[in-house]
Amino acid sequence: MVRQLGELENEIMTRVWQWNRPVTVREVLQDLRSEREIAYTTVMTVLDKLYRKGWVRRERAGRAYRYEPVSSREAYTAALMNDAWATSDNPAAALVHFFGMMSPEQREWLRDALRVAGTDTDETRAPEAR
Secondary structure (H helix, E strand, O other), X not given: OOOOOOHHHHHHHHHHHHHOOOEOHHXXXXXXXXXXXXXXXXXXXXXXXHHHOOOXXXXXXXXXXXXXXXXXXXXXXXXXXXXXXXOOOOHHHHHHHHHHHOOHHHHHHHHHHHHHOOOOOOOOOOHXXX
16 A cells, blocks of 8 residues: 655655656755745655655765655555555446546546557547547
8 A cells, every 4th residue: 555645745746757867855955945934854854854764765966865756756646545445345336437537638638548548449439530
């Protein structure tokens, strides 16, 4: 089961995922400070916790560390969705409710994802594509 990231963990991981390169505490700090007051030690502590939890790997760069993600944001999101779905007593009904909440654009993304995953069937194609 994947543990959902806390608010500050998510803000930091969002930057690490977006930049898609090894980052230092100072880089993350400077970017966060454009939105909020935050201490260097706070960012350092959160990145260390993310390292110990397995979200990032780190490599020594002089006296500092450079951090990079272990997996993608998409993989994290998929794991959260899978965990949420697995908690249902009726997974089929949960999916029906989930699909009902989707916008037309999201349903199209779902169709595209099913095609890419190789699980596209006649039932998953849009009516105009059948």
